[in-house]
Amino acid sequence: MAKVADLSKDLLLEMFQRMLYLRRFEERIEELHGQGRIIGGLFPYTGQEAVAVGACLALRPGDIVVSPHRALGHLLAHGASLERTLAELMGRDTGFDHGKGGPMHMLDPEEGFYGITGIAGSGVPIAGGVGLALAMQKSDKVVVCFFGDGAANTGAFHEGINMGALWQVPVVYLCENNGFAVSVTVEQSTRARDFADRAVGYGMPGEVVDGNDVMEVYQAMVPAVARARRGEGPTLIEAKTYRVKGHDVTEGRHLSPDRSYRTPQEIAAWQERCPIKRLRSYLTERELLTPEREQDLEGTVKARLEAAVRFAMDSPKPPKESALTGLFYGEGGSP
Numbered sequence: 001m002a003k004v005a006d007l008s009k010d011l012l013l014e015m016f017q018r019m020l021y022l023r024r025f026e027e028r029i030e031e032l033h034g035q036g037r038i039i040g041g042l043f044p045y046t047g048q049e050a051v052a053v054g055a056c057l058a059l060r061p062g063d064i065v066v067s068p069h070r071a072l073g074h075l076l077a078h079g080a081s082l083e084r085t086l087a088e089l090m091g092r093d094t095g096f097d098h099g100k101g102g103p104m105h106m107l108d109p110e111e112g113f114y115g116i117t118g119i120a121g122s123g124v125p126i127a128g129g130v131g132l133a134l135a136m137q138k139s140d141k142v143v144v145c146f147f148g149d150g151a152a153n154t155g156a157f158h159e160g161i162n163m164g165a166l167w168q169v170p171v172v173y174l175c176e177n178n179g180f181a182v183s184v185t186v187e188q189s190t191r192a193r194d195f196a197d198r199a200v201g202y203g204m205p206g207e208v209v210d211g212n213d214v215m216e217v218y219q220a221m222v223p224a225v226a227r228a229r230r231g232e233g234p235t236l237i238e239a240k241t242y243r244v245k246g247h248d249v250t251e252g253r254h255l256s257p258d259r260s261y262r263t264p265q266e267i268a269a270w271q272e273r274c275p276i277k278r279l280r281s282y283l284t285e286r287e288l289l290t291p292e293r294e295q296d297l298e299g300t301v302k303a304r305l306e307a308a309v310r311f312a313m314d315s316p317k318p319p320k321e322s323a324l325t326g327l328f329y330g331e332g333g334s335p
């Protein structure tokens with residue numbers, strides 16, 4: 001495995017900027033959701049940015065990502081168009097799915113994003129199918145399949161990962177263990193300590209990483225991606241992280257403190273382990289990041305975001321006549 005010292009300054013700054021970009025994006029879309037400009041569920045990713053960024057930086061353009069509902073971070077970390085993402089969120093014709101998919105059904109196959117699925121665990125067999133197709137086409141592309149700890153307890157996960165191992169598909173299964181499935185804690189849903197241990201049962205390597213350390217995620221992903229690319233089969237990586245915000249953006253509005261499934265102290269302790277904060281300290285200590293440089297990065301991110309928000313807001317809604325077209329991939333007028 002590569003050592004931290006092997007990571008170049010440019011790569012480290014890229015990691016920092018991408019995490020900042022995801023964080024500011026999320027803050028902005030929450031605002032837009034509050035203004036009624038985004039309709040549908042939004043599942044916060046704050047605190048988990050190191051997983052998407054560390055994983056996607058280990059990929060090449062053309063590699064494929066399959067995601068569950070908490071997916072916008074994966075989409076953007078993999079380089080999807082910010083304009084088309086925001087347009088889709090706002091139901092505009094310029095979105096990936098002409099505004100008909102919304103936050104829960106985004107798809108951008110040209111950019112290697114094979115969609116968000118709302119059914120927990122269902123991405124695991126989908127990723128296996130995509131991997132199998134790639135192997136049959138003798139492509140050297142790989143798939144990263146993101147899913148949560150809750151999804152890792154579904155039948156679809158066990159069936160899908162078993163077939164993936166059997167067929168040696170070029171997939172990295174990345175379990176984003178953020179501690180909860182809605183309000184059910186990991187301890188309430190499984191006796192297993194590490195989901196990565198399940199890899200043994202399927203005959204593939206498994207590894208636990210600190211999901212709040214972008215460098216560690218990246219360093220685990222690089223060999224797993226290389227292995228998949230060489231046709232040596234899948235790997236299961238478990239990134240331990242924490243969902244700092246609610247299950248969805250409306251949670252805070254309807255969940256009274258006495259019904260909460262966690263304490264403010266627990267949340268505060270994880271906020272201290274914020275992946276952006278941690279990388280900032282690491283870079284600052286090594287004089288790789290100054291407050292001025294960070295301000296520049298913030299400025300660039302903000303300008304990009306605001307231009308994309310304007311693009312989305314100025315985009316037309318899909319015409320009424322198109323209401324029944326483009327609902328299935330490959331069908332006339334589809335994304």
Ligand SMILES: Cc1ncc(C[n+]2csc(CCOP(=O)(O)OP(=O)(O)O)c2C)c(N)n1
Binds near residue numbers: 150152178180247
């Ligand atoms: C098969 C299935 N069961 C239940 C649900 C309802 N549901 C939506 S999100 C969610 C939690 C999923 O938890 P996890 O996989 O850990 O992902 P996280 O939300 O923590 O990112 C559940 C149970 C669903 N979407 N699909």
